[in-house]
Amino acid sequence: xxxxxxxxxxxxxxxxxxxxxxxxxxxxxxxxxxxxxxxxxxxxxxxxxxxxxxxxxxxxxxxxxxxxxxxxxxxxxxxxxx
Ligand SMILES: [Zn+2]
Numbered sequence: 613x614x615x616x617x618x619x620x621x622x623x624x625x626x627x628x629x630x631x632x633x634x635x636x637x638x639x640x641x642x643x644x645x646x647x648x649x650x651x652x653x654x655x656x657x658x659x660x661x662x663x664x665x666x667x668x669x670x671x672x673x674x675x676x677x678x679x680x681x682x683x684x685x686x687x688x689x690x691x692x693x694x
Contacts, residue, residue, distance in 0.1 A: 625637055625653055627642040627644065627645060627647065627649065628647075628649075628650065628653075629642060629645050629647035630642060630644050630645040630647070632644045632645075634649065634653070637649070637653065637654050637655045638654070638655050638660045640654065
């Protein structure tokens, strides 16, 4: 057994000026150095909308899971009480 390796997600998009990862490609300027991001590295409006939709769907799924766990909660605790 070795040390568990934690893989850091690498962004393939980095600021050409300072080299830091672009945390939001919808911003026209780098969040670190403020330099303008080349248009070809920015998301199109359609791509941005797509990401927003996915995030919203993700959030909804998470809320559903939480709701389901909440609904199961008392039942589970009652059944497996030590
Ligand atoms: Zn930068």
